[in-house]
Amino acid sequence: MGNANGQLKKSPAFLSGVLLGSLIGAAAVYLIAVPSGKKLFQDVRQETISLKGKSTGLIKAARQKSIDLKKAVVPNRGNSDSTERMIPIPRDYV
Structure with a gap:
């Protein structure tokens, strides 16, 4: 029975230590990890501006590549000597 009394006396001290440690840990995480709203x-604003600049550059590059590809695929239309014919693409496919 003496052993049971010893455990009962240690239990409130242990629980209060866990509670106090949890509160201190939560406060530390809140103060360190959470940035202010401003x-x-x-x-977020800086990242948005950065992404907008990158997307503008990618759109310009894609547009230029599509123009270059079109020039490479479509022969000079003014040249009547060309025997190549384009295959029409059905409207419902596009």
Whole structure:
């Protein structure tokens, strides 16, 4: 019975230590990990501007590549000596 009394006396101290440690840990995580609202908004704005610039560059590159590809595939239309014929693509396919 003496052993059971010893465990009962240690139990409240252990539980209060767990509770206090949890509170301190939660406060530390909140203070360290969560940026302020203004800082988060600025970060999102900067990332949006960066992505907009990248997408503009990609669109220009894709447009230029499509023009180059079209020039490579479609022969000079003014040249009547060309014997190549284009195969028509049905409207419902496009």
